Amino acid sequence: NAGVTQTPKFRVLKTGQSMTLLCAQDMNHEYMYWYRQDPGMGLRLIHYSVGEGTTAKGEVPDGYNVSRLKKQNFLLGLESAAPSQTSVYFCASSLRGRTDTQYFGPGTRLTVL
C-alpha cells in the first residue's frame, strides 16, 4: 500500500513554462485535494475533487488547472508559471471528505525563476 504518491519531488521552472504535477492514491478514496504550503502560512487549498470526473475551486485556484480522469489520479497543471507559484505542493486524499482524515503525499518542491 503506497498511500499517496506525488511526482516529481522537485522541479525548477522558468517564468512562463508549463508543467503538470501528478498525484496518485491507492486507497480508493473519492476525495482528492491539492494544497500549497508557503513559509509562515498554513496550507491553502488550490483545487479539489469529490470523485472521478469532478473538480472544484478551492481558496487559491488562479493560475492552476486540475483534472481527475481516473479515480486514483489527480493532476495539477501550471500553464504559465510565475515566481509567485514557488511553493511546496501537497496532494491529499480522503474517503469521506472534509469530515474525515486526509492522507497526504510527500510533497513537490517547485521553484519558478
Place this chain on the structure above:
Amino acid sequence: SQQGEEDPQALSIQEGENATMNCSYKTSINNLQWYRQNSGRGLVHLILIRSNEREKHSGRLRVTLDTSKKSSSLLITASRAADTASYFCATDAGPNFGNEKLTFGTGTRLTIIP
C-alpha cells in the same frame, strides 16, 4: 484570513516533559483535526475531534475542544525526540464555508531537546 491560529509559534522542551500547544479559530466548526509534519515531509493525521466532543485521547496525545472559547489544545505527554515536528490544527466549518475547505493554521514548531 486563516481560521485556525496555533500558539505558540515555536516551543522547545526537554525530552520527557509534556508539550502543550493551542489552536484558536473564529467561526463555528463541525470538527477540528490535528496534524503533524516532520521536516520535508507531508502531513500526518493525529486526531479528529467533533464539535460535540470535549476531550479525546490517542496514545500519548490528548486533545481538548472548547467551542465556547473557540479553542483547542493538543497535549503530548512524555515527549520523545521523534516528536520534533510542526503541528497544525485544521478546522472544518461546514458546507456553508467553502464546501470541501479544511482550513489549516500556521503551525507550532516543536523541538524536543534530548
